[in-house]
Amino acid sequence: MRYASVTNRLAGLGSDKWAVHMRAREMKHAGEDVIELTIGEPDIPTPNDMIDVAERSMRAGRTGYSNGRGEPAVLAALSAKYTARTGRPIDAEHIMCFPGTQTALSLVMLGIAEEGDEIITGDPLYATYDGVVRATGAMRVSVPLRPEKGFRMQAADLEKVITPRTKVLLLNTPHNPTGAVLSAREIAEIGEVCRKHNLWIVSDEVYxxxxxxxxxxxPLDQPELADRTVAVSSISKSHAAPGFRSGWCVGPKDFTRRLLPLSESMLFGGQPFIADMTAYALGQPSAAASTMRESYLRRARSIANRLDGVAGIDCKIPQAGMFILADIRATGLSGDEFAMRLLEEELVAVMPGESFGENLAGYLRLSLSVADDKIDAACAGIVRLASRLQKRKSA
Structure with missing residues (x-):
């Protein structure tokens, strides 16, 4: 039988990146006491008041069909959020709701890129971006995010990789996996390059x-960039609600008008009771975010204190997010090799940097959404393996 070319473009894409995680799950299923620091999922429950709103909404009959753009209450809440943030009127016609940021990214990209185009991302990059780009038929082009610049994209580096085929810059700030946060000045410089070359900016702002x-x-907040920017986000990280799959995009009215039929052909609306919960959550400061910031920063400091400068490891506190990087190149192993040995020898699962691009080769990404005692045990395992490797190198 014949298949669409998209199935070939995506065949096997990304599966190898999660090999350590999948092996860890197999070992845990077999009874091994594996410590998982592989994925970023909030380690606190979705707040009870949000769940109560969803339950009341369901019992009130809010379980029917919705519409392609989003329920009025959540559109109003998002309008208030982004109007306050940008200082410009952002109404419902600027907004579309989706089941999570991943869906938002996929549909946004399908709306602005196609075969023959190039989409620029940073490298390192979030592991699913390859699939998001290739699904459109476009090719991904990398801008190196350099450690000496704190892994923050530089406008001069961006300009070097632009060609006549470049259509979109996929920007991610705060950044996964590095935790880098772009300043308003850096975004303005990057945005000026995008204006010069007439590029879209898709800004993943989930953190x-x-x-x-x-x-x-x-970039959405800078008036001179607003007409070319589409921001995507969700309540998954900010409100510890990843399983509810509630996300959105905010962009120019003409863009959302054109995207709406594409979205409706795939997703004719989300669940009204989840929209009600999202509207409630967006209407007040997130206590979950405050709790997570405190615990993730504490754990990042603990990991950096335990690993930085020990057995050749370099480990610095990130600016944001749910992860911390450890540079283990001095051990002589790649990130892939170190991560697999760490799992087999110390029962600690971390993500190899190579899963997030060539520029993170020889690094590890450790999740901060794990209990403190497991963080401590994982660090001890990393130090033991790195120390053994260092002794063998000097022998």
Whole structure:
């Protein structure tokens, strides 16, 4: 039988990146006491008041069909949020709701890129971006995010990779996996390059409320960039509600008008009771985000104190997010090799940097959404393996 070319473009894409995680799950299923620091999922429950709203909404009959753009209450809440943030009127016609940021990213990209186009991302990058880009038929082009610049994209580096085929810059701030946060000045410089070359900016802002050091800035908030920017986000990280799958995009009215039929052909609306819960959550400061910021920063400091400068490891506190990086290149192993040995020898599962791009080769990504005692045990295992490797190198 014949298949669409998209199935070939995505065949096997990304599966190898999660090999350590999948192996860890197999070992846990077999009874091994594995410590998982592989994925970023809030380790606190979705707040009870949010669940109560969803339950009341369901019992009130809010379980029917919705519409392609979003329920009035959540559109109003998002309008209030982004109007206050940008200082410009952002109404419902600027907004579309989706089941999570991943869906928002996928549909947004399908609306602006196609075969023959190029989409620029940073490298390192979030592991699913390859699939998001290739699904459109476009090719992904990398801008190196350099450690000496704190893994923050530089406008000069961006300009070097632009070609006549470049259509979109996929920006991620705060950044996964590095935790880097772009300043308003850096975004303005990047945005000027995008204006010069008439590029769209798609801004993944899911970690907006998990910043430890610095202030959140977005191209959407800069008036001169607003007509080319589409921001995507969700309540998954900010409100510890990943399983509810509630996300959105905010962009120019003409963009959402054109995207609406594409969205409706795939998703004719979300669940009204989840929209009601989201509207409630957006109407007040997130206590969950405050709790997570405090615990993630504490754990990041603990990991950096235990690993930085020990057995050749370099480990610095990130600016934001749910992860911390450890540079283990001095051990002589790749991130893939170290991570697999760490799992087999110490029963600690972490993500190899290579899963997030060539520029993170020789690094590890450790999740901060794990209990403190497990963090301590995981760090001890990393130090033991790195020390053994260091002794063998010097022998």
């Amino acid at each position: 907006e409320q998990l910043i430890f050091d610095g202030t959140f800035a977005s």
